[in-house]
Amino acid sequence: MGKREHILVPKPRSAFMLVRCSNCNAERVVYSHSSMSIRCRQCNALLVENTGGKAVIHAVEVNRFV
Numbered sequence: 001m002g003k004r005e006h007i008l009v010p011k012p013r014s015a016f017m018l019v020r021c022s023n024c025n026a027e028r029v030v031y032s033h034s035s036m037s038i039r040c041r042q043c044n045a046l047l048v049e050n051t052g053g054k055a056v057i058h059a060v061e062v063n064r065f066v
């Protein structure tokens, strides 16, 4: 076995995503690395939670725009 090549796949670090609220099914475009928590406009459920670093998506991801 030869040496392992270190391949870095260029991944977009951030993206806009269309998410659907799992509570009321309202769709909303959010930023995946938002520095703020984002709540559903209709039912106020937490869609994106900022944890200080990476945002945690609580909603259902419908589409992603890179």
Ligand SMILES: [Zn+2]
Binding pocket: 021, 022, 023, 024, 025, 026, 040, 041, 042, 043, 044, 045
């Ligand atoms: Zn909602």
